[in-house]
Amino acid sequence: xxxxxxxxxxxxxxxxxxxxxxxxxxxxxxxxxxxxxxxxxxxxxxxxxxxxxxxxxxxxxxxxxxxxxxxxxxxxxxxxxxxxxxxxxxxxxxxxxxxxxxxxxxxxxxxxxxxxxxxxxxxxxxxxxxxxxxxxxxxxxxxxxxxxxxxxxxxxxxxxxxxxxxxxxxxxxxxxxxxxxxxxxxxxxxxxxxxxxxxxxxxxxxxxxxxxxxxxxxxxxxxxxxxxxxxxxxxxxxxxx
Amino acid sequence: xxxxxxxxxxxxxxxxxxxxxxxxxxxxxxxxxxxxxxxxxxxxxxxxxxxxxxxxxxxxxxxxxxxxxxxxxxxxxxxxxxxxxxxxxxxxxxx
Numbered sequence: 001x002x003x004x005x006x007x008x009x010x011x012x013x014x015x016x017x018x019x020x021x022x023x024x025x026x027x028x029x030x031x032x033x034x035x036x037x038x039x040x041x042x043x044x045x046x047x048x049x050x051x052x053x054x055x056x057x058x059x060x061x062x063x064x065x066x067x068x069x070x071x072x073x074x075x076x077x078x079x080x081x082x083x084x085x086x087x088x089x090x091x092x093x094x095x096x097x098x099x100x101x102x103x104x105x106x107x108x109x110x111x112x113x114x115x116x117x118x119x120x121x122x123x124x125x126x127x128x129x130x131x132x133x134x135x136x137x138x139x140x141x142x143x144x145x146x147x148x149x150x151x152x153x154x155x156x157x158x159x160x161x162x163x164x165x166x167x168x169x170x171x172x173x174x175x176x177x178x179x180x181x182x183x184x185x186x187x188x189x190x191x192x193x194x195x196x197x198x199x200x201x202x203x204x205x206x207x208x209x210x211x212x213x214x215x216x217x218x219x220x221x222x223x224x225x226x227x228x229x230x231x232x233x234x235x236x237x238x239x240x241x
Numbered sequence: 242x243x244x245x246x247x248x249x250x251x252x253x254x255x256x257x258x259x260x261x262x263x264x265x266x267x268x269x270x271x272x273x274x275x276x277x278x279x280x281x282x283x284x285x286x287x288x289x290x291x292x293x294x295x296x297x298x299x300x301x302x303x304x305x306x307x308x309x310x311x312x313x314x315x316x317x318x319x320x321x322x323x324x325x326x327x328x329x330x331x332x333x334x335x336x
Contacts, residue, residue, distance in 0.1 A: 200311065201312045201314075203310055204310070204312055207306055208302065219295055219298055223315050226318075227314070227315065230312070230314055
């Protein structure tokens, strides 16, 4: 009985550690996304990217909350394993099993197949696949490079949309993460439209002011002025306020 | 969306037609009609041929940039200028 309990607790401990790594991965991604959205927001000063920043911050808060609970449960499980191994189990420790039993139920419920129907706090309700891990790492590495034009920003946002859409499908509706990636995806699509428009303005201005197209200057003088007024500065990497 | 290729060919046809009219008017040497003919030729050049030239240059730039890469803020203005040139030239196009 005791050895079976220890095995069960060890499984929970393993899954909690696994979830901790995934929460850290999501946290890093959220910080990377937040940084990009911050830069775009500083440049465009629009409502969509402002709300997107708020949503990303909310997700970060939820992740940190889950990480705190994960650490708490990990400590409890670790202590329970030590106590059970030493055969010092006391009935006074029973109340710790309330949450631990929920974790155990979720794990037994199909957590391993990525189909947790009873998501619990502190445990990632899904398996973050290697492809998603790779995508997050690549995005973080690319985030270190300074983007020199709006066209490059459109590609960066498109990559974020693809990744967030993959994450949307991972979380069950009853999990605290379920609606946030959904909202971020919708907002990112709106931000993408604005960034694409900036890219178009940038490209058009470049062609209209190209020395080879000087013959167009007189005709397109007003258009150049309108574009210059609407074209926002390219987001520059800097410290977040 | 405006069909720029159709618009371009119609504008070129219109331009040629109005240039022919202008040449015809400029060749009138009757003392009684010369001034009126010259004035009319100038009016055609200013009011019809010049907007057509602008519209053709706009279409050139649109082709250079790519139809789906035109910013919405200038796209509306440019489409309006092309349609006005077509309208002044005497043709209506469907879009």
